[in-house]
Amino acid sequence: MPEVIFPGPEGRLEGRFAPAPRPRAPVAMILHPHPSSGGTMNNRIVQELYKTFQRRGFATLRFNFRGVGKSQGTFDNGVGELSDAASALDWVQSFHPEASTTWIAGVSFGAWIGMQLLMRRPEIRGFISIAPPANMYDFTFLAPCPSSGIIIQG
Template identity: 90%
Template sequence: MPEVIFPGPEGRLEGRFAPAPKPRAPVALILHPHPSSGGTMNNRIVQELYKTFQRRGFATLRFNFRGVGRSQGTFDNGIGELSDAASALDWVQSFHPEAQQTWVAAPSFGAWIGMQLLMRRPEIRGFISIAPPANLYDFSFLAPCPASGIIINGEADEVVTPSGVQRLVDKLRTQKHITIHHDTIPGANHFFEHEMDPLMASVNNYLDMRLDPNCPIK
């Protein structure tokens, strides 16, 4: 799990990078929750996502947005953080220019950034959005959503309302040519404090399905 420092739009960005074990391996970018609520690349969900993709042979990067940890710059309300994410993806792709798949995965604020990133980067073919803050941020940019993915939320989330997430899922499911999976974890709050196992089971079941060579979702 090598520590890395790479260039971002406002200075250096700090990350942890797991190189892929073989050429043409897929790429995964993991984003973290809102810095004002203590979100960093060391968030528990972020670390679990990182380990999941690493075990599957992805070239996997998690990093701190600007102003977090040793990353330079100051918080920019999502605008600069989207640029940070694009720079991070560029950096990983510089080592794996022939990657056959690119994924983005994140909880909360990071999920909002990640879904904006997939609108800009057509090479992203899958996403995992955990507790996307559909009641707090505007997701209307997903018009249309260019990739299939899974949205997971907690039944007892006190920050992101389950009804708000359901409206986002329903909206995306009206679009053609993509498939949106949706799991609700019983009893889970916004941080999945006591439901990490069922959360990651949902993630891994979805990845098992999507990464199967016979999966009809491309």
């Protein structure tokens, strides 16, 4: 799990990246819960998602949104964090332009950001959305959802 630092819209972003074990391997990116609630890329669920995708042969990235850990910038109520996620996806895809497919996974706030990114990036073919905060954020932008995936809600 090598630490990586890559450029984001407001400065550098800190992450952990596991390269693909074979050519044309799929890509996965995992997004963490809300920073004001203590969410980081080191969240237990985020780490388990990361390990699961890695074991299944994906090139896998998890990273801290702006203002979290070593990532530069300040929290931007979702607008800037969506830009962070787009930059992170661009960065991982630059190493794997031949990827067969791309998945996004998010936990809580990260699920909301991930689903917004999914609607903007047609190469994202699958998603895992854990505890999306539908009571806090509007998810009507998902109608119709262009990808298949799973939503896990307690």
